[in-house]
Amino acid sequence: MIPVERGITDSACFHCGLPVQEGAAWRVRIDNVERAMCCPGCKAVAESIVGNGFSDYYASRSGFAATLDGQDLIPPELQLYDDTAVIAGADNGIVEADYSVRNIRCAACVWLIERHLARLPGVLSADLNAVTERLRVRWQADACKASDILKAMRAIGYVAYPYDPVQHGEQLERSRKTLFRQLFIAGLSMMQVMMYAVPAYLAGEGGMDADMEALMRWAGLLLTIPALVYSAQPFFRGAWRDIRNRAPGMDVPVALGIAAAFSASAIATWQGRGEVYFDSVTMFIFLLLCSRYLELTARRKAASALDQLQQSLPASASRMPAYPQRDTELIAAAQLRTGDRILVRPGDAVPADCSVVDGETDVDLSLLTGESLPQRKTFGDTIPGGAVNIAQPIVAQVVRNVTDSTLSVLLGLINRAGLAKPKLALWADRVGAWFVMALLVFSGVVFMVWHFLDPVRAWPVAIAVLVVSCPCALSLATPTALAAATGRLLRQGILVVQPHVLETLQRATHIVFDKTGTLTKGQPCLQEIIVLGSVKQSDCLRIAAAMEKSSTHPIAQTILKAAAGLNPAEATALHHVAGQGLEATVDGVLYRLGNFAFVHAMIPSASTMPAADADPAAEASYVFLASRHGWLARFDIADEIREEALAVVSHFMKQGKCLVLLSGDRHEVTQRVADRLGIPTALGDCLPEAKLSFVQGLQRGGAVIAMVGDGINDAAVLSAADVSFAMGNGAALAQTHADCVFLSGQLSALCETDRVAEKTLSVVRQNLAWAMLYNAVAIPAAALGWITPWMSGIGMSVSSVVVVANALRLCRHRAGDRKG
Incomplete structure (x- = not known):
């Protein structure tokens, strides 16, 4: 030192x-x-x-x-990252960490970084998301260190640093400002050069005296230098890095085209004869920077929703150590433990999953679920971490540690999202890498042929081929569309975890639904009150609510919810018989509430017998109310079918998909739900193993399965399906085994995902078709000498802009819009 x-x-x-x-x-x-x-x-x-x-x-x-x-390329102080990485992410000797990577240009950058890191001793996997410029690395703690990874990145010309959402956002903003300055200088140079080039074009060959023509050329050369030295830096640096690492990307033909055109023009200016292309050089740099600026904007839009979700958990919390005393202490949110009481003020984000113990308020869940309307939360209601309190201060009790909270689970899923690549993107990457090599060889062949036919035109034709065929459009065709689509879905409360979701959903032949919590709400609901005596329906409900007031049983809570707004009654002499029901006195009358046998025991034998629980096909559970004078009412309580379930089923039936309902509930109940929704195949009494076996059997027959489930018992079949979807309010285990999570908890999100998938694949195919058609037409035209360098610069840049602009249309996609 x-x-x-x-x-x-x-x-x-x-x-x-x-x-x-x-x-x-x-x-x-x-x-x-x-x-x-x-x-x-x-x-x-x-x-x-x-x-x-x-x-x-x-x-x-x-x-x-x-x-x-x-x-050492990495200074000793960066070894601090070694300790923090192990502390934060070590699990059985395996460390996993995220890094931000600068200057990602194309698919070749991704390929080079992933391949280089995979060769490091101890590195198990390295996955780079080109859209968000985020790298995830897994390694063995005893064989590799975080500083080794940073050093390896430096060795191949990339700057990486441990991921921090705020710092990453600031870096993207700095990159945008730098790119804008380079774009401004290139545009200024282009306009000034054109002022000297246009008179020469208008005068034609021999229309301007030699001194004036020389002045025009020297002026063009001097005005091109700022664009070449400053604005074109990204292309030259990227090309040098690709050449040094023997992994040619799209920067190589761009840099060669710029350098060749400027060199030829400079030599012609010095010698006073030959063609000059200063206007083409500046125009090419300006238009290519325009397309890259548009691409960077698209990346930032795609990453913004993810960053907002990641920053929604607060770093601190106001804990109340001596509750019910109101004194608070400010602590780090990570120090919260289950059972802690915290004060959540209006405007504060909830630091961990908790339940309300004092007060009531409205919370904003838009970042978590996509739901724009606030939700009311009162005593006993749970609030997920990351929700924002927007009304009154409340006291809440932590029910899960921060690391186990709903938002932490979702952030874990987000960190997985975008790291792998769908088949279309992998195909485009492979084609793009070979395309660059073939292009360089082809440009050399074209130069030699023209040098033999017409030496004067050999150089400009070769330059035109290099410039016009830059594979930017091909490399951008798939990732920009997928980034726009996944960003759009996330803003609607749909988290795409695996990259193949949109592609596989469109190929699916079978849509398999779980019943409870998926097609149904997963919560008991009072469907009907059958009056069996002379007491009014509302009075029967009021009596039942008085008896259930102190119970926490789900059926009791259903009756209490249905009775909200009625004048409350008071129950005395309450006696609970486990597994049968309740007996209590309300307004001086003794009542029983429970199953048929329990209630029937107190009723005179002469009373009319109501329908009991004998029907095996009944969807509802029956709860009876009676007094010593006879039967009063029957409460039919069942798991209610979601309002949107019929529309979802109809959506896929119209597409010709095969729909199947699998459930662990009784087969008779499962069949009744299937009949009401129009699902042709229904299987009940299915244990998790039976569900898994059924799906695997369909797959062996060539079916492509999309599975929609909720609950721990769906985890195995969700993993086995070709593409799987989990309801956001379901079990965390089911979510971590799913390829896509509906954070909103709405089944209608499946239809929206299908619509966006259809639109996305259409846009990807359009982009790939455009890129291939453009190259198929432009390359031969340039090789035949029909396209000049300045025309090729316009064509290449317009091709890239068309691809990115077409992909960004997905950001404006509206639910239900199936056009385009």
């Missing part, structure tokens, strides 16, 4: 102590002071140190960080 000198100034890098070049713009805010950096590397390292809470390093260090003259 180099000793730290007193009075550090902007002339020396605050991180490593090397001199800072005059005009260098690399600066990092450390302890609220802007510090100068000598290079982007030191800037990235310093940002990582500060962004992860290690800024004390700079206050306590005894020397500067080692420079490249040392033997």
Whole structure:
């Protein structure tokens, strides 16, 4: 280490102590002071140190960080990440961590990074999401360290740092501003160069004297230099990195085209003869930057919904250690434990899953479920972590630790989302990589042929081929469409975990539904009150509610919910008989409420016998009410079918899909539900093994299964299905085995997913068809000399813009819109 000198100034890098070049713009805010950096590397390292809470390093260090003259590309202080990674993510010796990666250009970048990291000793997997620029790595703690991964990324020319949502968002914004400045300079150069190029075009060959023509050329050369040196930096850096790593991507033909066109024009200007293409060079740089700026905007839109969800859990909580005393203490949300009482003020996000113990309020669940309307929460109601209190302060009791909360489970699913690639994207990646190699070879062949036929035209024709055939459109065709679609679905409360969901759902031949909690609400509901005596229906309900007032049984809660708004009655001498019912006195009269046998025992034998629980096909459970004078009422309580279930079934029936209902409930009840919804095949009394066996049997026959389920007993069959969907209010185990989660808990989300899937695959096919058609027409035309370099620049840029703009239409897709 180099000793730290007193009075550090902007002339020396605050991180490593090397001199800072005059005009260098690399600066990092450390302890609220802007510090100068000598290079982007030191800037990235310093940002990582500060962004992860290690800024004390700079206050306590005894020397500067080692420079490249040392033997390590990663300075020693980054070894702090080794400890924090192990502490945060170690599980049986396996560590999993996320990193943000800068300067992802195309599919070749993804391929190179994943392949390079996979070769590191101890690395089990490396998956990079090109849209969000987020890398997930799993490795063995005893064979690899986090600093090894950062070092390996640096070795191939990429800057990576531990993922932090805020820092990642700031980095994307800085990248956008830098790209906009480069775009502005390129546009300014293009306009100025065109001012000198247009008169030469209008004058034609021989229409301008030699001195004036030379002036025009030299002016064009000088005005092109800013665009070449500053605006074209991303292409040259990307191309050099690809060449150095022997993984040619789309930057290689772009950089070669720009360099070749400028070199040829500069030589022609120096010699005073030949064609110049300064206008084509500046126009090409400007239009390509336009398409990249549009692509970056699309990426940010796709990542915004994910980032909002990830930032919705607060970092702190107001715990009430001596409740019911109202004193609070501010603690880290991660320190909350089950049973803690917390105060949630209006405007605060709930830090963990909890239940209301004091007060009532309205909460905003839009980030979690996509539901825009606030929901009322009163005593005993549960509130998931991440919900926002928007009305009154409440006291809540933590029911799950932060790491086990609903939002934490969903964040775990989000971290899995987008890392793997669907078949269409893998196909485009493979084609794009081979396409670049074939293009370079083809451009060389075209140059040699034209050099033999017409040496004067050989150079511009080869340049036109390089430029016009850049595979940007092909590489962007699938990821931009998938990013736009998944971002749109997430804003509607539909979390796509696996990348094949949209593709496989469209190929599905069978839609298999679970019953309880999927086609039904999963909660008992009072369907009907059959009056059996002379007492009015409302009075029967009021009496039953008085008897059930102190019970927590689900059926009791159903009766109490149905009686809300009625004048309450008081029950005395309450006696509960386990498994049978209740006996109590209400308004001086003795009543019984429960099953048929229990209630019948107190009724005179001469009383009329009502229908009992004898019908095996009955969907409802019967609860009887009677007094010593005779039967009063029968309460029919059943799991209610969802309002949207019939519309969902009809949606897929119209598509010709085979619909199946599988349930662990009685077969007679399952068949009744299937008949009401129009589902042709229904199987009841199915244990988890039976469900799994049935689905696997269909798959052996060639069926493609889409499974929709809810509950722990669906986990196995959800995993076995070709594509699976879990209700967001179901068991966490079912969600973690599903490919897609309906955070809103609405079955209608399945129809919306299908509509978006249909639209997405249509857009992907359109993009791929456009990219291939464009190249099939443009490359031969350029090789035949029909397209000039400036025309090829326009064509290539327009091709990329068309693909991205077409994909962004998915962001405006509305439910029910099946056009386009």
